[in-house]
Amino acid sequence: MSTTGSSGGFASRLQSAVEQRRSQIVLGLDPDPARLWPQALEAATGSSAAELAASAVEAHCRALIDAAGPVCVVVKPQLACFEQLGAPGREALGAVAAHAKAAGLLVLADGKRGDIDISAAAYGRSLVAHTETPFGLVDGLGADAFTANPYIGKDALEVLVNGAREVGAGVFVLVRTSNPGAADFEDLELAAGGTLWERVATTVDQLGDSAALSDVGAVVGATAPQHVARMRELMPRAIFLLPGVGAQGGKVEDLAAAFAPGPAGGLVSASRSIVFAFEEHGGSPAEAARAKAETLRDAAWALGAAD
Amino acid sequence: MSTTGSSGGFASRLQSAVEQRRSQIVLGLDPDPARLWPQALEAATGSSAAELAASAVEAHCRALIDAAGPVCVVVKPQLACFEQLGAPGREALGAVAAHAKAAGLLVLADGKRGDIDISAAAYGRSLVAHTETPFGLVDGLGADAFTANPYIGKDALEVLVNGAREVGAGVFVLVRTSNPGAADFEDLELAAGGTLWERVATTVDQLGDSAALSDVGAVVGATAPQHVARMRELMPRAIFLLPGVGAQGGKVEDLAAAFAPGPAGGLVSASRSIVFAFEEHGGSPAEAARAKAETLRDAAWALGAAD
Numbered sequence: 001m002s003t004t005g006s007s008g009g010f011a012s013r014l015q016s017a018v019e020q021r022r023s024q025i026v027l028g029l030d031p032d033p034a035r036l037w038p039q040a041l042e043a044a045t046g047s048s049a050a051e052l053a054a055s056a057v058e059a060h061c062r063a064l065i066d067a068a069g070p071v072c073v074v075v076k077p078q079l080a081c082f083e084q085l086g087a088p089g090r091e092a093l094g095a096v097a098a099h100a101k102a103a104g105l106l107v108l109a110d111g112k113r114g115d116i117d118i119s120a121a122a123y124g125r126s127l128v129a130h131t132e133t134p135f136g137l138v139d140g141l142g143a144d145a146f147t148a149n150p151y152i153g154k155d156a157l158e159v160l161v162n163g164a165r166e167v168g169a170g171v172f173v174l175v176r177t178s179n180p181g182a183a184d185f186e187d188l189e190l191a192a193g194g195t196l197w198e199r200v201a202t203t204v205d206q207l208g209d210s211a212a213l214s215d216v217g218a219v220v221g222a223t224a225p226q227h228v229a230r231m232r233e234l235m236p237r238a239i240f241l242l243p244g245v246g247a248q249g250g251k252v253e254d255l256a257a258a259f260a261p262g263p264a265g266g267l268v269s270a271s272r273s274i275v276f277a278f279e280e281h282g283g284s285p286a287e288a289a290r291a292k293a294e295t296l297r298d299a300a301w302a303l304g305a306a307d
Numbered sequence: 308m309s310t311t312g313s314s315g316g317f318a319s320r321l322q323s324a325v326e327q328r329r330s331q332i333v334l335g336l337d338p339d340p341a342r343l344w345p346q347a348l349e350a351a352t353g354s355s356a357a358e359l360a361a362s363a364v365e366a367h368c369r370a371l372i373d374a375a376g377p378v379c380v381v382v383k384p385q386l387a388c389f390e391q392l393g394a395p396g397r398e399a400l401g402a403v404a405a406h407a408k409a410a411g412l413l414v415l416a417d418g419k420r421g422d423i424d425i426s427a428a429a430y431g432r433s434l435v436a437h438t439e440t441p442f443g444l445v446d447g448l449g450a451d452a453f454t455a456n457p458y459i460g461k462d463a464l465e466v467l468v469n470g471a472r473e474v475g476a477g478v479f480v481l482v483r484t485s486n487p488g489a490a491d492f493e494d495l496e497l498a499a500g501g502t503l504w505e506r507v508a509t510t511v512d513q514l515g516d517s518a519a520l521s522d523v524g525a526v527v528g529a530t531a532p533q534h535v536a537r538m539r540e541l542m543p544r545a546i547f548l549l550p551g552v553g554a555q556g557g558k559v560e561d562l563a564a565a566f567a568p569g570p571a572g573g574l575v576s577a578s579r580s581i582v583f584a585f586e587e588h589g590g591s592p593a594e595a596a597r598a599k600a601e602t603l604r605d606a607a608w609a610l611g612a613a614d
């Protein structure tokens with residue numbers, strides 16, 4: 001039973017969307033209530049600071065989706081940014097996810113979750129499925145995929161992956177992130193050879209299904225392009241989610257190896273560089289966001305289409 | 308500015324509570340809507356399945372806190388179990404946390420969060436502080452501490468720790484968990500010597516403040532007691548959160564090294580063994596939960612008071 005609203009598994013839905021839209025751009029939604037587009041502030045309604053802020057965040061994300069969504073293929077809400085607004089934030093998150101899906105975008109819930117057995121299962125239900133209760137089914141967020149943290153082990157990841165697979169959703173496991181601190185643990189050399197992230201990459205490959213593009217993807221920071229080819233070697237069928245382009249200094253041009261399995265093999269995630277493009281380039285927030293997303297889309301597609 | 312409602316940092320608040328209650332027991336709250344205490348189901352109100360289930364979950368947790376809380380020192384809500392009920396679940400979580408605090412318990416939000424810069428900061432605000440918005444401050448959950456995942460590096464942990472420290476809250480970093488999969492990555496031997504979890508333990512020690520009991524604690528699975536002495540060596544001032552006692556097979560008696568820095572050096576977390584004690588031992592759910600918590604408390608206190 002699928003609650004993701006489309007037929008086929010995540011990878012095949014993504015593949016269709018990428019080919020149809022000729023885009024591999026993931027629109028990151030990490031709204032800071034103190035830096036919303038002006039039009040969103042004016043649209044706020046509610047009777048508490050949390051309700052007002054959440055409604056402004058929702059209006060901001062809707063406007064961003066309307067502006068840049070047509071040239072993107074996935075939206076990636078950063079869950080923390082909604083959670084900080086409490087229950088109204090969760091309502092806003094649900095409304096934003098529904099708006100994105102109605103606009104033909106896939107939804108990737110970015111919460112970097114990881115826990116054992118019953119807790120891992122609950123995260124899966126919360127994000128991509130539904131929960132059985134004595135009062136009837138409670139729908140989850142309805143996301144198409146979510147991000148997961150591998151630290152506590154393969155058994156924990158398996159619960160997340162199995163829960164997602166049951167409803168045709170995908171999981172993106174953190175492998176090698178885009179922050180400087182990735183050197184602290186992820187890059188550690190193991191006594192048995194290779195690095196921790198290479199070991200995690202091998203596990204990601206094992207967890208995936210047997211499709212040409214697997215339902216278990218990898219988060220691969222775009223700020224360390226020298227690793228991308230090695231990652232592709234270890235995870236030939238994984239979809240790479242590539243954050244760190246733009247504000248964090250990564251360049252689309254450095255990521256060609258990601259697209260080896262085809263155009264949907266790499267997803268280029270950008271958030272601040274799109275939403276705040278108007279501050280750098282002028283114009284209205286919406287026009288500048290659209291223009292920036294188009295630039296990123298064209299740069300990525302030129303690489304992805306080269307195969 | 309503290310939003311945690313008490314003076315002093317987390318470790319000193321915990322220390323006072325442990326000495327006053329002569330207890331080191333953490334009451335885990337991981338409500339499964341399909342296995343709530345019967346009285347909680349009868350108390351449900353609301354107009355949707357999510358609202359009804361969330362109100363039943365809230366009633367269940369309140370009853371559990373009323374029954375077993377007086378012999379415990381901390382409650383540890385498992386965030387996934389509330390998140391799966393959407394916005395009503397977040398309302399229930401807030402009400403449960405407030406009920407626990409009113410009962411004199413500290414609240415440890417168990418979400419195993421981990422992310423970079425602005426996202427990490429947002430998680431901290433969401434759980435232990437508040438968020439500034441153009442519409443005024445939005446309060447977070449008001450927890451006293453939260454759990455964090457170290458995988459993506461020290462810089463990510465620092466943002467969480469600094470955010471918590473500003474409001475006198477604590478952070479518990481996953482070091483070596485209680486699941487079998489802990490062997491997959493946490494236990495890996497490093498080329499430079501030692502295991503990954505030992506390296507994480509050293510980082511936890513560095514991140515802590517200079518107090519006799521530090522504000523950065525460690526999650527240390529009670530199912531691998533052979534590691535506890537080594538962990539204490541690496542983290543002499545960290546508070547150890549010890550899950551895995553009871554349902555997962557760990558025994559309080561094996562954890563003496565945790566209490567080396569004093570009675571508040573080790574927190575014994577139990578959830579299913581308390582909440583479902585009535586199924587094993589008979590009696591009312593509340594009486595059986597209280598009795599089981601007392602047994603655990605006495606066993607732990609005998610070890611902790613031996614120093």
